[in-house]
Amino acid sequence: MTWSILARDEHGHFGVAIASRFFAVGALCVHSRRGVGALSTQALMNPLYGPAGIEALGSGYSAADTLSTLLAADEGRDQRQALMASPNSPTHGHPKFPQAAPSDYDPSAWMAKRAAASLSL
Template sequence: MTFSIVARDKATGYFGIAVASRFFAAGAVVPHLAGQVGAIATQALVSPLYGTEGLTLLRSGVSAQRVIDTVVSRDEGRHSRQIHLIDAKGRAAAFTGEKCIDWCGHLVEDNVTVAGNMLAGPQVVNAAMESCLANADLPLEERLLTAMDAAEAAGGDKRGRQSAALRIVHDEDYPWLDIRADDHGVPLEELRRLYAVAQERYLHFAKLMPTRGNIHGPLDRTEIDRKIAELEAERKRTGRPSASFATPAA
């Protein structure tokens, strides 16, 4: 199951993973990320241990390829698994087991890797990679969403659609953005809606979250509140509805 893209923004060092599948809640098991450490996608006959143990190895300074060599070599089920990842230096690596279901395969470039199985064909991963490389000027999250749209337009998962997810980490272990459509007829469209909702309020409040460098977080939220109020006023002025399904205040 699944096609996914793992990318690192060269300018900021931020990591992101986007995934889509004809499988329930792929975002719960495929993406594994930590700020300043790396990002790992594990799929096909998925082993979450590839992600959790892989991040432990990355934290110790092991390279992306060494992570694959380690977790794959000790797993007798490796023939049915995929893993692709990027380490803190932007080195990318990937593995596709010989018994993964066709079409299956991966592509690797500096700071980006794409992989998939049970796909309509190699054009799916080709489209995702080409899109990601061609849109390096976009913010990381938009670059990944655009690449996933390109992959879906090229055929995507040959069985159909069910779930999709996008996770982004900045410099922390917790995600800056983590959105999922676990059971949806058009999950990538639902991710776009959720990203639009996040831009209305959530991503502005995310700036108030404590970080490694400032464990208290900003203590004055005045500027954030002002920005959100301005955006809300502009949305109402132009007659643009909110992307959110949230109920209004009582």
């Protein structure tokens, strides 16, 4: 199991932490640039989200728009989890949906949705 938390403080500084049973998970999952944004991708992570996401955030796109664009172009999006924050927009996340979920399963109640304007888990 892998957990990520992403936060932005009142000064616009970003922080990302990730914990997993996989060795050196942070080397490919966590991406950030001072003053631009931060993101974490996990599950069957896509390492291309990092450079493309940071570039889009740097061009002024919101976290929601950036993540939507990345997901739309990714055929494996249903197997991904991602969290993203920019300096001036709320954090945004995308959960991986289990293939055989019970009918009452609501991923929005937890995974990548424990979010406030400046925090996502």
